[in-house]
Amino acid sequence: MPSAPDVALDSSAEWWEIEPRQDGVFDRARELWRYRYLWWYFAADTLTSQFRRSKLGWVWLLFRVAGPVGLNAAVFGGVLGVESGGPPYFLFFLCGTTTWVLFERSLLFVTRSLERNRKLITKVYFPRLILPMSAIAPGLLYLLILLIVTVGTVLYYYRHEGLWYITFRPELFAAVGAIGLTLVFTVAVGLWTSVLQARYRDVRYGLRYTMPFWMYFTPIIYPVTAIPEKWRWLVALNPMAPIVELYKWGTLGHAHLTVPSLVTSLVLITITLISGMWFFNREEAASIDKL
Amino acid sequence: MKSLYVDGVSKRYWVPKAQKSAATESRLDRIRSFFSVPLARELLGAQEVWALKDISFDVDHGTVLGVIGGNGAGKTTLLKVISKVIAPTTGRIRGRGRVVSLLELGAGFDDEATARENIFMNAAINGIQRAVAVERFNDIIEFAEIQEFVDTPLQYFSSGMYLRLAFSVAINMQPSILLADEILAVGDMAFQERCLQRVRELAKETGLTVLFVSHDMEAVSRICDRVIWIKDGALHRAGESQDVVTEYQNATWELLTSTEKPEDKGSSHAGRYGEILEVKLLSADGREIGSPPRSEDVFVRIRFRTYRAKTRVRCAFDLFSKGVLVFRSAQPELMPVGPDMAYEAVAKIPANLLSETTYTISVGITLIRGEGEEHALVVNKALAFMVYRENSDEASGTLHRTGLIDPQLEWSMETKPYAIRA
Numbered sequence: 001m002p003s004a005p006d007v008a009l010d011s012s013a014e015w016w017e018i019e020p021r022q023d024g025v026f027d028r029a030r031e032l033w034r035y036r037y038l039w040w041y042f043a044a045d046t047l048t049s050q051f052r053r054s055k056l057g058w059v060w061l062l063f064r065v066a067g068p069v070g071l072n073a074a075v076f077g078g079v080l081g082v083e084s085g086g087p088p089y090f091l092f093f094l095c096g097t098t099t100w101v102l103f104e105r106s107l108l109f110v111t112r113s114l115e116r117n118r119k120l121i122t123k124v125y126f127p128r129l130i131l132p133m134s135a136i137a138p139g140l141l142y143l144l145i146l147l148i149v150t151v152g153t154v155l156y157y158y159r160h161e162g163l164w165y166i167t168f169r170p171e172l173f174a175a176v177g178a179i180g181l182t183l184v185f186t187v188a189v190g191l192w193t194s195v196l197q198a199r200y201r202d203v204r205y206g207l208r209y210t211m212p213f214w215m216y217f218t219p220i221i222y223p224v225t226a227i228p229e230k231w232r233w234l235v236a237l238n239p240m241a242p243i244v245e246l247y248k249w250g251t252l253g254h255a256h257l258t259v260p261s262l263v264t265s266l267v268l269i270t271i272t273l274i275s276g277m278w279f280f281n282r283e284e285a286a287s288i289d290k291l
Numbered sequence: 292m293k294s295l296y297v298d299g300v301s302k303r304y305w306v307p308k309a310q311k312s313a314a315t316e317s318r319l320d321r322i323r324s325f326f327s328v329p330l331a332r333e334l335l336g337a338q339e340v341w342a343l344k345d346i347s348f349d350v351d352h353g354t355v356l357g358v359i360g361g362n363g364a365g366k367t368t369l370l371k372v373i374s375k376v377i378a379p380t381t382g383r384i385r386g387r388g389r390v391v392s393l394l395e396l397g398a399g400f401d402d403e404a405t406a407r408e409n410i411f412m413n414a415a416i417n418g419i420q421r422a423v424a425v426e427r428f429n430d431i432i433e434f435a436e437i438q439e440f441v442d443t444p445l446q447y448f449s450s451g452m453y454l455r456l457a458f459s460v461a462i463n464m465q466p467s468i469l470l471a472d473e474i475l476a477v478g479d480m481a482f483q484e485r486c487l488q489r490v491r492e493l494a495k496e497t498g499l500t501v502l503f504v505s506h507d508m509e510a511v512s513r514i515c516d517r518v519i520w521i522k523d524g525a526l527h528r529a530g531e532s533q534d535v536v537t538e539y540q541n542a543t544w545e546l547l548t549s550t551e552k553p554e555d556k557g558s559s560h561a562g563r564y565g566e567i568l569e570v571k572l573l574s575a576d577g578r579e580i581g582s583p584p585r586s587e588d589v590f591v592r593i594r595f596r597t598y599r600a601k602t603r604v605r606c607a608f609d610l611f612s613k614g615v616l617v618f619r620s621a622q623p624e625l626m627p628v629g630p631d632m633a634y635e636a637v638a639k640i641p642a643n644l645l646s647e648t649t650y651t652i653s654v655g656i657t658l659i660r661g662e663g664e665e666h667a668l669v670v671n672k673a674l675a676f677m678v679y680r681e682n683s684d685e686a687s688g689t690l691h692r693t694g695l696i697d698p699q700l701e702w703s704m705e706t707k708p709y710a711i712r713a
Contacts, residue, residue: 018375018384037415045401124392124399125375126416 025277031127038130042117043137046109049116050138065145069097076221083226086254087165091153096220098146099182099247103240104211106139106183110190111207114198129280132190136183143179150251166251175250178243185239185269191276195283218244224256236261239268294500295350295373295468300382302343302368302524342368344525345382350517353498355490357505357515357532359539365524366504370470373502388467391417393457393474400457402446406437409445410460417464427463434489435459451482458486462493469493472504487514507613508677509648509693512536533679540649540677541581564602564658564666568633569594570673572652582677585697586642593636593654595668597628602660604628606636608673609653617650617695625659643699645678652676 051058076082077089086092113135114121114128121128154166166172197203218240224232235241242257242265249255343365350356358366371377373384374392399416400409410431414424432438435455437448445453458474474486491514493499505511511518511532518535520528528535561567573590574580583589593606607621620638628634652674658666 015385015387018372018379018386020379020381034418035415037421041412041415045404049403120399120416121376123371123376124416125390126418 035127039134042134046135047137065142082222087252091165094150095248095251096244099178099243100220102139102143103182103186105142106136106186109135109138111193111197111204114194132187132194171250175247178247181243188273188276191280236264239265292352293349294352295386297348298383300346300379303380304340304342306340342524346526348519350500353494355494355501355503355515357503357511357518360521364521366521367472370472374470390468391461391464391466392470393461400445403444405442405444407441413460431459431463455482468500470502508536537582562666562668564599565595565597567595567668567670570654572674572676582679585678585680588642589640591638596633600630602628602658605657607655611651612648612695646693646697647678647680649677
């Protein structure tokens with residue numbers, strides 16, 4: 001017979017309370033920390049679930065990441081002859097698309113995070129916020145692959161043109177910052193979409209079809225300078241545009257980035273995040289009832 | 292010392308108004324509902340349903356509290372509120388220590404992951420550090436008896452193995468409060484018995500508090516110290532297990548016989564040749580009885596009428612327990628009956644034969660007219676009752692195993708001059 005579990009009547013056992021009112025932000029944060037092991041579990045689960053029962057898992061992954069990049073670069077840079085206004089188009093496109101891919105891919109996973117784990121959510125308690133937060137893991141993997149491709153491309157151009165397009169400069173921190181902002185923005189939007197997705201499965205389809213439009217409104221395949229001056233303020237309304245530019249500025253040192261647009265983006269991201277937190281908190285209980 | 296207070300807890304759900312069924316829905320309706328604004332429909336069409344109504348109770352340390360009630364009474368909702376999965380609409384719950392739930396067995400398990408992965412995941416969900424989980428790992432595997440299948444995905448597990456793993460994981464998560472919902476629904480009897488035994492042990496030795504939801508009244512009255520009966524979302528009764536269970540049994544029995552009797556599925560109580568009028572369980576003095584004591588004779592009385600002449604009948608009944616046919620008993624020979632007459636057949640079930648558990652009885656009458664024309668009248672689940680043991684001190688204290696029947700056999704013992712080797 002195995003030994004009896006620890007004495008349950010532990011005098012240090014904490015009293016807890018459940019009330020209709022939701023916990024405050026600090027309690028939530030403390031709880032998230034207590035459950036931090038779960039982050040890794042769900043991150044690994046989201047990652048591996050993609051490759052379960054697929055023999056060529058990793059090959060697919062490479063293809064899915066690198067394929068569209070190569071194809072888009074070839075179509076827009078090669079066939080249509082879009083001008084980058086500086087560095088080689090492939091590199092220009094690659095740097096433009098990196099944060100975007102991170103955003104787009106992660107958002108789709110974050111959106112499905114609650115729905116995918118609904119069996120768990122409806123049966124066991126853990127802080128739900130862990131789910132959208134850990135669903136960014138596949139996006140991070142995509143990011144890693146893109147970074148490797150970027151390094152390879154830079155090396156390629158150095159060998160053929162003798163030019164380092166990306167060097168170790170302090171500006172690289174701006175690129176890291178751009179990645180950080182992307183993740184925050186992804187989770188912020190995901191707080192809304194994941195809850196809505198749990199209720200209405202339409203959200204994911206809607207997102208699938210709007211993301212390409214969003215991408216074309218973001219200066220990825222074209223430089224901002226290609227937009228007529230009087231319409232450029234529109235770019236500032238898209239929080240992803242300054243992020244993409246920030247990343248390009250950090251890596252290639254070549255971008256059209258204005259302080260007002262970056263500030264607008266930061267404000268929009270903050271608003272999305274705070275409202276998302278509020279919405280997630282308020283609706284999570286209600287939505288789970290409906291799962 | 293208390294370990295859990297539940298104070299005025301209610302839960303409201305908004306349920307969409309019943310939609311027209313697909314069959315009666317016209318094509319226009321379907322088109323209309325497709326185009327209607329989803330939110331508006333939900334907000335306007337919803338009606339409130341109170342799944343829990345102002346439930347209050349508290350539980351002492353080391354208590355096994357049975358939670359009983361019909362299907363949909365709110366037992367599972369209550370457990371989910373206590374485990375924090377569902378937020379209550381009103382009220383407050385205060386408890387002490389870690390709550391581990393065993394809601395609908397193996398919920399929270401991932402079928403595609405292996406037993407090992409699931410164990411660690413469950414530990415993480417319960418907020419247990421990996422190092423502690425590693426320590427517990429062998430205990431869990433050992434109690435679940437799945438040593439060879441540690442790295443097998445759960446989808447290849449039998450339901451019994453699944454149950455064993457789920458139970459073993461739950462009790463090894465250092466719970467202070469264990470919420471067990473229908474853990475006896477699957478798995479073999481031997482393991483169920485071990486589970487029950489373990490639950491009792493933990494309650495006694497470590498002060499574990501258990502909320503035990505089950506439909507198995509025999510198990511409830513055996514292992515629970517106290518029982519609460521939830522009816523339509525409200526707390527209907529709370530008290531000593533035996534009292535509440537008996538009362539519940541009687542109420543269920545009345546419900547069964549009043550609503551389900553002849554109209555029950557698969558029944559054909561009336562036919563061309565006759566009709567079963569009534570099936571009752573009676574004590575020796577002719578009183579109708581819902582839960583007979585084990586030590587007394589009990590009688591199954593079948594009242595029926597016949598329509599045709601030249602008919603012979605044979606009455607029989609099947610006794611079931613836990614879905615298993617325990618025995619069938621029939622009149623030894625065909626009895627001639629007359630037309631348009633009422634009859635009463637009585638069968639005696641002797642004392643000290645039945646086990647301390649719940650039984651149902653299905654009644655059948657075979658009517659044979661002339662040479663071979665055979666006709667059957669059947670009432671499925673005509674009776675449901677629970678047999679109890681009067682001096683239950685001995686029974687509830689020591690966990691004895693009960694079979695489907697528990698006959699008092701004749702035993703003898705005497706000394707024999709065999710050589711005893713030293």
